[in-house]
Amino acid sequence: MTATVAPARQNRRRIDWTNVAMGTWGVLMFAFLFAPIIVIVAYSFNTGRLLTSWNGFGVQGYTDLFDNPVAQSTVWVSIRAGVIAALLSTTLGSLAGVALARRPGRWVPIFMVVLTLVLVTPEIVDAVALLPWFVRLGTDWGLVTFSNGLVRLVVAHSLFAAAVVALIVRARMQGLDESLEESAADLYATPWNRFRQITLPLMMPAVLAGALMSFTLSLDNTIISSFISVTGNTPWPVYVFSSVRSGLRPEIAAVSTLMLALTLVAIGVVGLVLRRGGESSGGIARTMTGA
């Protein structure tokens, strides 16, 4: 009796080494991906004068923020630029995405080439292209708006983001049947009502994902911002980048921790909205990455 049971049990217990190896690799990967983030969060409680040398545990980094108007103003600049850039790129990108999915024509391939070029151009090339361009527009041609730091940041951050939003919205709309809009038209809905009551709710998850993506892309942008930013409108990452050379202070880790918390909430909200819209995890990944 026992003799017959034993091999079966052994069989069931036999360890699938490929699976174990892959699982271990997965755990290691998550440790690798999160190591610097955990370190930044931990070091935000460093009481030392410099971030790099650990002194002791305390919330000094957070309280020092209140006495640092420069850091505060850079965070504020980043948030303002992020919100405006997100609104702008979401509007431009959503309209373009709907047009790409619903109004096919000879213009689509040309537009897709431009979109792809915007997406694949390295950030540094955008940066070196925009700096002389803004100087030309603002100084040489007298369009003073383009000498304004906030305008420059918004314009620069909206380019890549608008292209991403256009692709996300296009992917969403292509997956949806046009018959709903057609039947609304057959029922004498005006174009505006059709858009507001049918198209907009259908594209909403993609628009929302795109908007949050644009906002975080803007908050994250360092390369282009460091080229085009104007004194007085320095965004947060450029301030951090300049203090990499002059000496990092614990406030930087503190603000980063707060921003990380904000990002986590944002990802959670988008994930929840998309899941409520009935998306699978693969679908969510596709929507969020625009693939």
Place this chain on the structure above:
Amino acid sequence: MSDEVLASPGVRRWRAPGFMLAVPAWAWFVMFFVLPVGFVILLSFGAKPDIFRPYSLEVLSFDQYAKALDPAYGPTLKNTLRVGITGTIACLVIALPFAYWLAVRVPPRWRGLLLGLVLVPFWTNFLVRTIGWQLIISPDGIASSALQQLGVISQPLNFLYSRSAVLLGVVYNYLPLMILPLFVAFDRLDPTLREASKDLGASRYRTFTQVTLPLAMPGVVAGLALVFIPLMGDYITAEVLGGAKGNMLGQLIASQFLSAQNWPLGAAMAVLLMLSITVTGLIFALVGVTVRGVLRRRRRIVIDVLEVAA
């Protein structure tokens, strides 16, 4: 009848401007992408007339390209290409088993959460994550003191501001850009194809190399491009983790624009950067297509032999 006549122009007025919705985005991209990039290409043929003006377009020449290709900058271009290619391949090797595990082996109910976790670093500030690595690998950092306490090393870790540190940084920073397209590619695959391969007696290794991987190729190609292109233009990782030693083309371009104020030279370097990315991409594409052709040919012969034998 009269109703129809009245209705049709109305319908046409809505239908006709089909691409109108895309016009604002069009205008935006032309104004702030196409024209500026065109202008910077023009700028690369210009000159720096004196120390006060950053550029002049009075005389157009290839002078700046000659300067940018000066042997003095050769090592930087070589180093950029080396970091770019090694970093991209390292990302692929590291991400491939991970993305496969995430898309195929992990139970579906955990998949969404784990994928969300991969997205967290992707959405955390790039610069801040790089500074996190600086804190870990600096001589008085965590890794150094841990290794010293374990007795692995007797002196503080001397790793920061080296080329390997830059490589670690870029692999870390661009890894999510490789994981996501690979995950999407594996996730899209029909599991029945793998089962069919197994039923036909193929080993796991063969199923992976001859069924799964070829079908996931679009994801691999997308990942390679998504990592390689921004990596080549990166100068932040090199600046934070490489210091003076991590010389990348991006740092050189930035210094021409931000400190030397020689815009034409910087523009020429930027054009060369784009050219080197394109050429490398084309070479890899050519090699890829050739390898695929050879593999297909070899497999076809195997099938012919089987048919003859039957």
